[in-house]
Amino acid sequence: MTDLPMPADASRDATKSSLLVADARTRKRNAAEKRFRSYGAAAIGVALVALVVLLSSIIGGGAGAFRQTYLSIPVALDADVLDPKGNRDPAEMSKVLTLSYGRVLDAAVDTAVADGGIEIEGLSDKDIGGLISKEASAQLRDRVLADPELLGTTVETNVLVNGRVDGYFKGRVTMESAEADGNTSPQQLMLAEELKERGMLVTRFNWDFVTNPDASDQRPEAAGVGVAILGSLYMMLVVLFLAVPIGVAASIYLEEFAPKNRWTDVIEVNISNLAAVPSIVFGILGLAAFINFAGLPQSAPIVGGLVLTLMTLPTIIISTRAALKAVPPSIRDAALGVGASKMQSVFHHVLPLAMPGILTGTIIGLAQALGETAPLLLIGMVAFVREFPAAPPEGLFDPASALPVQVYNWTQRADPAFIERASGAIIVLLAFLLCMNVLAIVLRRRFERRW
Amino acid sequence: MYDTNRMENAVGQDDIKISARKVQVFYGDKHAIKDVDVDILDKTVTAFIGPSGCGKSTFLRCINRMNDTIPIARIQGEIRLDGEDIYDKRVDPVQLRARVGMVFQKPNPFPKSIYDNVAYGPRIHGLSRNRAELDEIVERSLRGAALWNEVKDRLQEPGTGLSGGQQQRLCIARAVATSPEVLLMDEPCSALDPIATGQVEELIEQLRQEFSVVIVTHSMQQAARVSQKTAFFHLGNLVEYGDTDDIFTKPQDSRTEAYISGRIG
Numbered sequence: 001m002t003d004l005p006m007p008a009d010a011s012r013d014a015t016k017s018s019l020l021v022a023d024a025r026t027r028k029r030n031a032a033e034k035r036f037r038s039y040g041a042a043a044i045g046v047a048l049v050a051l052v053v054l055l056s057s058i059i060g061g062g063a064g065a066f067r068q069t070y071l072s073i074p075v076a077l078d079a080d081v082l083d084p085k086g087n088r089d090p091a092e093m094s095k096v097l098t099l100s101y102g103r104v105l106d107a108a109v110d111t112a113v114a115d116g117g118i119e120i121e122g123l124s125d126k127d128i129g130g131l132i133s134k135e136a137s138a139q140l141r142d143r144v145l146a147d148p149e150l151l152g153t154t155v156e157t158n159v160l161v162n163g164r165v166d167g168y169f170k171g172r173v174t175m176e177s178a179e180a181d182g183n184t185s186p187q188q189l190m191l192a193e194e195l196k197e198r199g200m201l202v203t204r205f206n207w208d209f210v211t212n213p214d215a216s217d218q219r220p221e222a223a224g225v226g227v228a229i230l231g232s233l234y235m236m237l238v239v240l241f242l243a244v245p246i247g248v249a250a251s252i253y254l255e256e257f258a259p260k261n262r263w264t265d266v267i268e269v270n271i272s273n274l275a276a277v278p279s280i281v282f283g284i285l286g287l288a289a290f291i292n293f294a295g296l297p298q299s300a301p302i303v304g305g306l307v308l309t310l311m312t313l314p315t316i317i318i319s320t321r322a323a324l325k326a327v328p329p330s331i332r333d334a335a336l337g338v339g340a341s342k343m344q345s346v347f348h349h350v351l352p353l354a355m356p357g358i359l360t361g362t363i364i365g366l367a368q369a370l371g372e373t374a375p376l377l378l379i380g381m382v383a384f385v386r387e388f389p390a391a392p393p394e395g396l397f398d399p400a401s402a403l404p405v406q407v408y409n410w411t412q413r414a415d416p417a418f419i420e421r422a423s424g425a426i427i428v429l430l431a432f433l434l435c436m437n438v439l440a441i442v443l444r445r446r447f448e449r450r451w
Numbered sequence: 452m453y454d455t456n457r458m459e460n461a462v463g464q465d466d467i468k469i470s471a472r473k474v475q476v477f478y479g480d481k482h483a484i485k486d487v488d489v490d491i492l493d494k495t496v497t498a499f500i501g502p503s504g505c506g507k508s509t510f511l512r513c514i515n516r517m518n519d520t521i522p523i524a525r526i527q528g529e530i531r532l533d534g535e536d537i538y539d540k541r542v543d544p545v546q547l548r549a550r551v552g553m554v555f556q557k558p559n560p561f562p563k564s565i566y567d568n569v570a571y572g573p574r575i576h577g578l579s580r581n582r583a584e585l586d587e588i589v590e591r592s593l594r595g596a597a598l599w600n601e602v603k604d605r606l607q608e609p610g611t612g613l614s615g616g617q618q619q620r621l622c623i624a625r626a627v628a629t630s631p632e633v634l635l636m637d638e639p640c641s642a643l644d645p646i647a648t649g650q651v652e653e654l655i656e657q658l659r660q661e662f663s664v665v666i667v668t669h670s671m672q673q674a675a676r677v678s679q680k681t682a683f684f685h686l687g688n689l690v691e692y693g694d695t696d697d698i699f700t701k702p703q704d705s706r707t708e709a710y711i712s713g714r715i716g
Binding site for chain 1: 515517520522545546547548549552553554555557559560561562571572575576622625626628629
């Protein structure tokens, strides 16, 4: 087999190259590898830059939504105005409109300005009254109705200020832009500046953004994502309780039990196709099937959940099947070899081993559903909803919004303050997605077994 | 009925445990096993030898109906275990496999503890009434697989953490734990080093006391070392079947002789 030892003749030595010098072919190969590596590094670089730009623009635009300016002033709750009958009967008191509370608040702000000795040239009553949000009187009314004892006293109140004034402290509104703005004026902003110096106007962390419902076009400062979070949560519950059992059971059947014939091939192809169907098509399907045919209410999380279930099922089925396929066949043989039935081998051995993959696929499917907007627009989740839905299961049929739809909704509004709100809602949405992905990783680590 | 059968048959070494008649196996269009007739004896090690792809593993998997799991496989003919046709419509393969255990080529312990690996079979077949009985079965099985002394202090550790040879003996213990009557081994030593192979071979000799052992092997030396009966398969046919000594010293068929002397295969 081995050749005879070569005589060390001169011609051979001449063609033999030194190992210390790379020959042309090697140099070429190394250069190609280097080039390829730099392409890869460049791709990663571009991706990272894009990510940084995206995140910084969202956080830069949305961080403001988590800070809000409040005016803290003593408000004298005039019993004659707020309870004309004077019997503290909540039913009677609820007949008093928000308008009256507005007057009480206006008076309080006037007093505060006068007491503070603030004098600004050209400051009108409209400027002073417009300093506070239109929402503030409604909030005060709710507070008084909840606790009638407050009537007749003077309470220290944190009042939401107008979105423009709030925007001034966040840098969105300037003196120049206020000049041309019908909703504010430089004098109003100067007044706000003065109040801030006196410590009456504070900008602080804004939990209300997370807990409040949406607000009308005139009151961006009061808008929050509370209803949207609840709606999204309800929909995720529906998806979790429908898509996961159905999807996992379907994949187990298809992968482990179903005969491999033309019908299962057709089903398989169709599931793959369904995964690629645009989500808006599912929205139309949901509109036709669940609302028009089944008569379920519009804007309800149950319908949204059902539509998202249909949309998530293919994702869950495909990833679960992949996870089941990845379990080595030797484990199935081992189980069958000791006399386990097909079902025992699947449930005792295959499923636990496929669990990390199934969980990851499921959570990614849920995350995808959480961010889905288009189908929800079609089933009426885009409606303006201020009422919180009740607790499930009844609440599933109440109107609600959803986070991505809320983002879409706010970007349609005229007031630039809503852009900040929309970015804030995106931050909330991203935070939820991040939590879900972290959960996926944690569960994966936890269930992963080595062999 | 099965019990009386067993009593009648539990006489000596020459009892026929498994008898196969005119067994044909098709994988789709491929005729993998042709007309195999063989009688496998109780308390005997029977070796199946032959070149790769000759059908010896396929035939082995027919004996506990593992081929049922391959959708395209079709089996004709009859295989009788203690006189009962195992391909009868009324036979549930699950029950059959509890009586005909199997050890595979690659050690395939479950990713569970050593204890759970062995206890799995008895658990699903309800062979123990309480924990103490189960403990006893596990110990007996591990002793039977010559593994007890090595693992008795770490029964709760994962079976996958053992060495290759230990894993294979764990798989044997797992197969033995359901008290089978026949033990099928599909090249049990092909993934093991010589020392582990020696241990498993020694074990096979012990197992013969209790079971009928059928072993598929690529190594003729191994067949000669461990078996009393040898069957030579070639291209799906059972060419020759007889006492191991006879097969290796005076083969009747020219193909057997060619294989044994290393000219084919």
